[in-house]
Amino acid sequence: MASSGRDRGRIRNAILIAGPTASGKSALAMQLAEKHDGVIVNADSMQVYSVLRILTARPSDAETAGVPHRLYGHVHPGDVYSTGVWLRDVNDLVEDGVFEGHRPIFVGGTGLYFTALTMGLSEMPDVPSDIRERWRWRLNEQGSARLHDILLRLDSAAAIGLRASDGQRIVRALEVLEASGKSILFWQKQRSEPLVDFTTADAVVVEPDRQWVIDRIEARFDAMMTQGAVEEVQSLLALRLRPEVPAMKAIGVPEITAALSGNITFEEAKVLAKAATRQYSKRQSTWFRNQFGPEWRRIRPG
Known part of the structure; x- marks a missing residue:
């Protein structure tokens, strides 16, 4: 209803x-x-x-x-x-x-x-796992812009409202369309x-205040690094999860993962994670x- x-x-x-x-x-x-x-x-x-x-x-x-x-x-x-x-x-x-x-x-x-x-x-309709996995695979392989072009052809009304860089929402629109035969816009009206x-x-x-929250972000991430954030990421990596799952994209996880791999230093990881947190806070x-x-x-x- x-x-x-x-x-x-x-x-x-x-x-x-x-x-x-x-x-x-x-x-x-x-x-x-x-x-x-x-x-x-x-x-x-x-x-x-x-x-x-x-x-x-x-x-x-x-x-x-x-x-x-x-x-x-x-x-x-x-x-x-x-x-x-x-x-x-x-x-x-x-x-x-x-x-x-x-x-x-x-x-x-x-x-x-x-x-x-x-x-x-x-x-929203249930989406079979094979449909969901296929579109996510295509997102990784072909990129969001290519999938946006496909959505424009199949469901132009839904595509117009999405940025070509918004891969997750583009994939969601495509998988809902394939699973149900109806536009995601139809389902969004069924509230x-x-x-x-x-x-x-x-x-x-x-x-x-913007500067107040920036100072808290800086201090909080420094504290996270001393309280076990690195060990937390190691535990997460041990689960061998798919890289596209949301938990693997949590702020701090990609940065600390790169440091553990030796691609950047831990100090660089801290700088990058703080910057990502500031951007997220602003959004x-x-x-x-x-x-x-x-x-x-x-x-x-x-």
């Missing part, structure tokens, strides 16, 4: 905290959870993966022992975890009564998770009901600024 707005949802009185990486949103979630007897639910697409606790800045064991945390580190890094799967996992929390007597606090930097939570999710009742929610976007801030309307309060750290 299609949603007509943000006026329905099974989860009431939720606190939604969105923001770029290193903005202090997790600390805010902890403060509010302690104040409101809350349950913190992860809304970050990288913090779902096991193994990568340090590099994805997942909450520490001490933090999770003091306040209930859900949907952190529960996915094998070899799996591809989608927004739809995350939304089903949230629904399972509702079904299991996790929020009964506790205030739900969703915190993270993945904008699509919040959009799905508050506005519903487009119902489910939202889980969160937005009329009762307190939704905030953390908007830190997140831009997304939240453009996609979240005035119903989201903007706050500064502190």
